[in-house]
Amino acid sequence: MPVPLRRKGGERVNNPYLPYPVRIDDIVVETEDKNLKTFTFVFLDPADEERFAYRSGQFAELSIPGKGEIPIGIASSPTEKGFVKFTVNKVGLVSSYLHNMKPGDIMGIRGPLGNSYPWDILKGKNVVIIGGGFAFTTLRSSIVYMLANRKDFGKITVIYGARTPGMLLYRDELMAWEQRDDIDMHITVDGTNDPNWKYNIGFVPTITEKKAPQADDDTYAIICGPPIMIKFTQPVLDKAGYAHDHIIMSLENRMKCGIGMCGRCNVGKDFVCKDGPVFTLAQLNTMPKEY
Numbered sequence: 001m002p003v004p005l006r007r008k009g010g011e012r013v014n015n016p017y018l019p020y021p022v023r024i025d026d027i028v029v030e031t032e033d034k035n036l037k038t039f040t041f042v043f044l045d046p047a048d049e050e051r052f053a054y055r056s057g058q059f060a061e062l063s064i065p066g067k068g069e070i071p072i073g074i075a076s077s078p079t080e081k082g083f084v085k086f087t088v089n090k091v092g093l094v095s096s097y098l099h100n101m102k103p104g105d106i107m108g109i110r111g112p113l114g115n116s117y118p119w120d121i122l123k124g125k126n127v128v129i130i131g132g133g134f135a136f137t138t139l140r141s142s143i144v145y146m147l148a149n150r151k152d153f154g155k156i157t158v159i160y161g162a163r164t165p166g167m168l169l170y171r172d173e174l175m176a177w178e179q180r181d182d183i184d185m186h187i188t189v190d191g192t193n194d195p196n197w198k199y200n201i202g203f204v205p206t207i208t209e210k211k212a213p214q215a216d217d218d219t220y221a222i223i224c225g226p227p228i229m230i231k232f233t234q235p236v237l238d239k240a241g242y243a244h245d246h247i248i249m250s251l252e253n254r255m256k257c258g259i260g261m262c263g264r265c266n267v268g269k270d271f272v273c274k275d276g277p278v279f280t281l282a283q284l285n286t287m288p289k290e291y
């Protein structure tokens, strides 16, 4: 596979459309339906890793020459060095092509793009992570980041659900976090026939109602998941007293350029790719309901 365009001599052109060349180092099949895979990439030029300095909550365009680009949330944490990870659902043209690629193949990553979760505000605060299905990717990044900087945060609560145990992402890590006493984990599935399942059974909003801490000025919730999960979780957080500027969400609008140039992702005056994808619910309440 050809290496993405670079200026002669390897010097990087200052062009936001130009991807960094990366090698696929590892591929993990995450879910029992085999539709979700985590790709670990290594930068061909180690200096590009420094240039690709990112924060949890940002995304990048995964770029496959001759096929196209797709925006994908960064699943690794900036505290993990030497690689960058993305978990990709096989849905269409580019994601299916990527799913057929192999370790050793070369492609591109363009970014990091967008804002991030507001780590300057979250520092010193209690953080409740609420995730559903495969939208857990940037939440994984956030959990790894917070655990690597544990003293910078108050109580960390995680509520994460999937349809079945086999559809949970990052199962080994979830189990390892379960064992820790500095993070309050609540894994759940909609249902299971597995007699050995020892975690919750129930939808994410129900588990949130039971397990999320009551709101206070020092507690923020980050929610990522399918629209139906968000629709039923928001009233639960309202009831628990969370102010809308303490509820943080990430949007996944259709995108092309990812840098505020093409107008593909606008919601009113905001570019989801540049002003977002992370917004507080208070911000979303002021935006047209186009997301």
Ligand SMILES: Cc1cc2nc3c(=O)[nH]c(=O)nc-3n(C[C@H](O)[C@H](O)[C@H](O)COP(=O)(O)OP(=O)(O)OC[C@H]3O[C@@H](n4cnc5c(N)ncnc54)[C@H](O)[C@@H]3O)c2cc1C
Pocket: 059, 069, 070, 071, 072, 073, 074, 087, 088, 089, 090, 091, 092, 093, 094, 095, 096, 134, 137, 138, 251, 252, 253, 254, 255, 277
């Ligand atoms: C900021 C951001 C972060 C994202 N993070 C992830 C992630 O971590 N993992 C992941 O698997 N996916 C993520 N997505 C969604 C991902 O970008 C799309 O699934 C991908 O672009 C589909 O490309 P494709 O060429 O495979 O499919 P296409 O052939 O383009 O389309 C296949 C199907 O997917 C639908 N589709 C295309 N783009 C989107 C979209 N943005 N949202 C919903 N449906 C879409 C199409 O309507 C069509 O039905 C993210 C999207 C955004 C904007």
Ligand code: FES
Pocket: 254, 255, 256, 257, 258, 259, 260, 261, 262, 263, 264, 265, 266, 271, 272, 273, 274
């Ligand atoms: S994707 Fe082009 S402006 Fe946002």
